[in-house]
Amino acid sequence: MISKIFKxxxxxxxxxxxxxxxxxxxxxxxxxxxxxxxxxxxxxxxxLSNPIHTDIAIPVDSDLLIRFAFxxxxxxxxxxxxxRYLIFGWGGRSFYTETRTWADLKAGxxxxxxxxxxxxxxxxLAGDIPLDAPAVTAINLDAVGLERLKQFILGxxxxxxxxxxxxPGSNYGPNDAFFxxxxxxxxxxxxxxxxxxxxxxxxxxxxxxxxxxxxxxxxLRLHNDDERFAASHTLP
Numbered sequence: 410m411i412s413k414i415f416k417x418x419x420x421x422x423x424x425x426x427x428x429x430x431x432x433x434x435x436x437x438x439x440x441x442x443x444x445x446x447x448x449x450x451x452x453x454x455x456x457l458s459n460p461i462h463t464d465i466a467i468p469v470d471s472d473l474l475i476r477f478a479f480x481x482x483x484x485x486x487x488x489x490x491x492x493r494y495l496i497f498g499w500g501g502r503s504f505y506t507e508t509r510t511w512a513d514l515k516a517g518x519x520x521x522x523x524x525x526x527x528x529x530x531x532x533x534l535a536g537d538i539p540l541d542a543p544a545v546t547a548i549n550l551d552a553v554g555l556e557r558l559k560q561f562i563l564g565x566x567x568x569x570x571x572x573x574x575x576x577p578g579s580n581y582g583p584n585d586a587f588f589x590x591x592x593x594x595x596x597x598x599x600x601x602x603x604x605x606x607x608x609x610x611x612x613x614x615x616x617x618x619x620x621x622x623x624x625x626x627x628x629l630r631l632h633n634d635d636e637r638f639a640a641s642h643t644l645p
Contacts, residue, residue, distance in 0.1 A: 432618035433628045437609065450549035450636065454558065454611075456604065457496065458544050458622035463604040464498035464531075465562070466538060467555075476559055480532055483575040483586035489534065496533040497562050499603035501526035501594035506579040506587055528594045529576065530566055533585040546626060547639050554612035561610040565603070567591050601625050613637065
């Protein structure tokens with residue numbers, strides 16, 4: 410009996426390892442149309458990560474502030490002279506909005522994240538972010554890639570006639586806000602697969618399925634040339 414249980418656990422572990430390995434090694438997209446065109450990658454964004462979640466930070470300029478001016482409707486101060494980045498993340502509504510710290514972790518939101526949950530976008534204002542911080546991956550884009558990334562993020566917001574729909578009272582503090590998002594969240598298609606999709610729109614190649622930050626980081630390093638990355642210390 411114990412031997413059967415041990416074998417069952419071993420098979421599950423091997424299956425998970427195989428799935429993770431394939432998710433990293435198999436590229437997405439599988440192929441590119443036509444030869445790669447070398448363009449100047451003078452635009453730098455940041456991918457921020459913790460053990461379970463990734464965000465995208467975009468340096469502030471006049472175009473970004475115009476495109477995301479609706480953040481003001483949620484009380485975000487886009488005129489703050491110390492503002493350097495707008496940070497965006499996508500995730501499950503219950504877990505994201507109810508788990509401000511690990512101490513707030515509850516069974517209900519966790520279980521919902523493994524099933525199906527409505528999604529939200531978390532928008533946050535940030536000042537200077539050290540590029541050599543362990544949680545930071547600096548990624549170089551060309552102008553077209555940056556534009557497509559902005560469009561992808563804007564397209565992830567759910568909208569009503571008056572624009573994106575904020576969730577008053579769900580924010581963590583004065584410099585962040587939650588908005589209704591398009592799509593549904595579950596454990597297989599979660600926050601990190603959204604980040605991967607955003608980066609693919611920006612011209613990068615990710616792994617086929619990267620459900621955890623370390624999987625996404627490894628796949629990005631594997632499938633993209635080193636010139637994509639700068640001043641980053643997030644090697645897994």
